Amino acid sequence: MKKKILIIDDDPAVVDYLTTLFEDNGYAACSAMTAQDGLKRAQKERPDLITLDLELPDEWGPRFYRKLSSDKELKNTPVIVISGLSGNKYAVSKAVASLSKPFDRDELLKIVKENV
Amino acid sequence: MFKKILFATSATEACDHAARVAFDMAQRYNAHIDVFHVLGIPSRGYSQVVVDVKTGDEVALDDNYRDLVKEEIRTYYDHQIAKTKNWSIDVAIGLPHREILRIARLMKPDMIVMGGSTGASGSYAHKKIVTGSTFQRVAKAAHCPVLVINRPAGSFWGGFSNVVFGTDFSNAADTAFEFAFKLVKELNCDFHIFHALDITGFQMNNLHTQDYIEDQIQKAGRQLRFKYISKMENFKDYAMEVWEGIPFVEIVKYAREKHADLIVMAYNTKKTDEKDASIGSVAEQVILRANCPVISINRSVGK
Numbered sequence: 001m002k003k004k005i006l007i008i009d010d011d012p013a014v015v016d017y018l019t020t021l022f023e024d025n026g027y028a029a030c031s032a033m034t035a036q037d038g039l040k041r042a043q044k045e046r047p048d049l050i051t052l053d054l055e056l057p058d059e060w061g062p063r064f065y066r067k068l069s070s071d072k073e074l075k076n077t078p079v080i081v082i083s084g085l086s087g088n089k090y091a092v093s094k095a096v097a098s099l100s101k102p103f104d105r106d107e108l109l110k111i112v113k114e115n116v
Numbered sequence: 117m118f119k120k121i122l123f124a125t126s127a128t129e130a131c132d133h134a135a136r137v138a139f140d141m142a143q144r145y146n147a148h149i150d151v152f153h154v155l156g157i158p159s160r161g162y163s164q165v166v167v168d169v170k171t172g173d174e175v176a177l178d179d180n181y182r183d184l185v186k187e188e189i190r191t192y193y194d195h196q197i198a199k200t201k202n203w204s205i206d207v208a209i210g211l212p213h214r215e216i217l218r219i220a221r222l223m224k225p226d227m228i229v230m231g232g233s234t235g236a237s238g239s240y241a242h243k244k245i246v247t248g249s250t251f252q253r254v255a256k257a258a259h260c261p262v263l264v265i266n267r268p269a270g271s272f273w274g275g276f277s278n279v280v281f282g283t284d285f286s287n288a289a290d291t292a293f294e295f296a297f298k299l300v301k302e303l304n305c306d307f308h309i310f311h312a313l314d315i316t317g318f319q320m321n322n323l324h325t326q327d328y329i330e331d332q333i334q335k336a337g338r339q340l341r342f343k344y345i346s347k348m349e350n351f352k353d354y355a356m357e358v359w360e361g362i363p364f365v366e367i368v369k370y371a372r373e374k375h376a377d378l379i380v381m382a383y384n385t386k387k388t389d390e391k392d393a394s395i396g397s398v399a400e401q402v403i404l405r406a407n408c409p410v411i412s413i414n415r416s417v418g419k
Contacts, residue, residue: 054272055272059274060272060273060274061272062272062273062375062377062407063273063274063277063377065375066278066375069375085268085272086132086268087133087267087268087269087271087272088268088269088272089269090267090268090269090407091268091269091272091407093372093407
C-alpha cells in the first residue's frame with residue numbers, strides 16, 4: 001500500500017507541485033489549504049507524513065502542530081515544514097525537517113523517504 | 117486587555133518578527149497600534165543636526181525629513197498596515213530608550229512591543245550574547261509590560277492561548293503573576309506556572325545529593341501552590357511544575373515542551389549597562405532564546 005502524504009499549504013501552485021511530485025514518486029497525496037481543514041484531513045486520512053506551511057489563512061503552523069501533537073493517534077506523524085518565511089527552521093521544534101521555498105525537490109524526496 | 121500597543125521599531129529587518137506579532141495583536145484584539153521610531157540622535161544637545169540611526173549619516177532635521185521618514189515607515193509596513201484598522205506612526209529624535217519611555221508615559225499603552233537589539237542595520241540580536249541595551253533600559257523602567265520577540269521563530273504563533281509564567285518567587289514575580297493571570301482569564305488561555313530550581317552550583321563542585329534536589333523541588337512545589345492557588349479562585353485551567361537545572365534553559369525547554377505561545381516573567385535586574393548585564397538576568401536569557409514572545413514586567417508596572 002502506498003504511503004500517504006498530507007500537504008497543508010494555502011498556495012494552490014505549491015499544492016499542485018507537491019501532489020504531482022509525491023504521486024510521481026510512488027506516494028499517495030492529499031491536501032488541505034487551512035489549518036482547520038488540515039487537522040480534519042489528518043484525522044480522517046491518517047497520513048504517514050505531513051508537509052506544513054507556516055503561514056496559513058486561519059492559523060500559524062506552530063499552533064496547528066500543537067493541536068496535531070495533542071491527538072494521540074497523530075502525535076507521532078512526521079512533519080516537514082515548508083515555508084518562505086525566515087526563521088522557519090526553529091518554528092516547529094519537533095518537525096523532522098524545515099525547508100525554505102524555493103526548495104530542492106530531491107532534498108525533499110530524500111527527507112520523505114527517510115521518514116515514512 | 118490590549119487596547120493600545122506601542123510598537124517601538126528600528127523599521128529594519130531586525131524588527132520584522134516583532135512587527136509580525138505587534139500587528140497581529142492589533143488586528144486580533146482590535147487595538148490601536150502606534151508605530152514608533154527614533155530616527156536620530158542629536159549630534160549635540162538640542163542640535164537640529166542629527167545622526168540618522170539607520171544610515172549613520174548626519175542630517176539636518178526639519179518637518180520634511182520627519183515626513184519623509186514617516187512615509188518610509190508607512191511603506192515598510194504597508195502590507196501589515198493595510199490590514200490594521202487603528203494605527204499611527206510617530207517619530208522622534210533622541211536616545212531611543214528615553215524617547216520610548218517618554219512616549220510610553222504620554223500614551224500609556226497596555227503594552228510596549230519591541231524586537232531584540234538592532235545593532236548594525238540588518239543584524240539580529242540573537243546572534244549576540246546580550247539583549248539590546250535599549251531593551252534593557254526600557255524593560256527596567258517602563259510602567260507597562262514589555263513584549264519582546266527576539267527570534268523570528270517566536271513570531272509564528274498568532275494570538276495567545278497557552279501561557280507560561282516563570283516565577284522566582286520575588287516581589288517582581290508577584291506583579292508579573294497578576295498580569296499573567298489577568299491575561300489568561302481574559303483570553304481564556306491555559307496557564308502553566310513554572311519554577312526552575314537553580315542547581316548551577318553543581319558546576320562549582322557544589323554537588324548536591326539527589327534526595328536534597330528532590331526535597332528542594334517538593335519545597336518549591338509547595339511554595340508555588342501556597343503563593344498562587346489562592347489567588348486564582350475558581351480558575352482551573354492551570355498546571356504547576358518545578359524543574360531543576362539552569363533556570364533560563366529550563367524555562368525555555370518547558371515553554372517548548374508545552375508549545376507555549378507566550379512566556380511572562382519578572383524583569384529583575386538592576387543593571388542596565390550592557391557590560392554588567394551581559395551574563396544577564398534569567399529573563400534576558402529567556403528573551404534571547406525563547407521560541408515564542410516573552411513579556412517582561414518590572415516592579416513598577418501598574419503603579
